[in-house]
Amino acid sequence: MNERYFKWYSPNLNRETEMLVFGHAGYPVVLFPTSMGSFYENKDMGLIESVRWYLEQGLIQIYCPDSIDKDSFYNKHIHPYHRIENHDWYDKMVCHEIVEKIKHNSPSGKVIMAGCSFGGYHxxxxxxxxxxxxxxxxxMSGIFNIKSYLDGFHNDTVFYHTPDNFLPGFNDYELWNMDIVLGTSNWDICFDANLKMSKVLSQKIWDTG
Structure with a gap:
């Protein structure tokens, strides 16, 4: 199974960042780590090995970027304004430094986004x-509201990084071209969050019927 390591200076994060890439060809999948996880977490936890066949057959390539959760949502030593600002820069890094470079590796010109727990949020x-x-x-077992990580602070940046807040009024037609799977279970602590998000998405379907 092909594995490559990348390290580069990110102009959006203003620091170096790292990423592992698995597979030699195929549909690009961006797979985020869980809360405060590192770029090698999905490999160490066996998630990459579980899809070895798809990687070796050239059906998918998996891109595992590092997270900056320790410097954003989990950094209680800085003001919430700077926590969400740091996350906004992370979003820009993923978009402009990863996704825009790999999206044309797929027939659709798009990528797959995936993650567990806080990676599900990302x-x-x-x-x-x-x-x-x-x-x-x-x-998979994701959350869709990050307000509890920001000590009650709210601004437009918080709003537009809180899917269950901005989605009801968001009408980009590309949403209807996306296949969406929200993975959860009856014992998942994020069960209610996933049920709520499912209802938000279902309501949008009815509204645009």
Whole structure:
């Protein structure tokens, strides 16, 4: 199984960032780590090995970027304004430094977004904010509201990084071209969040009927 390591200076983050890429060809999948996880987490936890056949057959390529959760949502030493600002720069990094460079590796000119837990938030938040770049979303036990990480602080940036807030009024037609899977279970602590998001998406279908 082909594996490559990348490290580069990110002009959006104003620091170096890292990423592992698995597979030699195929549909591009951006797979985020869980809360405060690193770019090698999905490999270490066996998730990459579980899809070895698809990678070796050249059906998919998986891109595992590093996270900056420790410097954004989980950094209680800085003001919430700077937490969400740092996350906004991370969103720009993923968009302009990764997705825009790999999207043409697929027939659709789009990518798949995926992640578990807080990685599910990253995948869903990016997909819903930038539906023109995303053909499929797989959010597994994800959350869709990050206000609890910001100590009550709110501004437009917070709003537009909180999918269950901005989606009801968001009408980009590309949303209807996306296949969306919200993975959860009865014992998932994020079950209610996923149920709520499912209702938000279902309501949009009825509204545009």
């Amino acid at each position: 995948a869903a938040n990016f997909a819903f904010r930038h539906p023109g770049y995303v053909s499929h979303l797989f959010s």
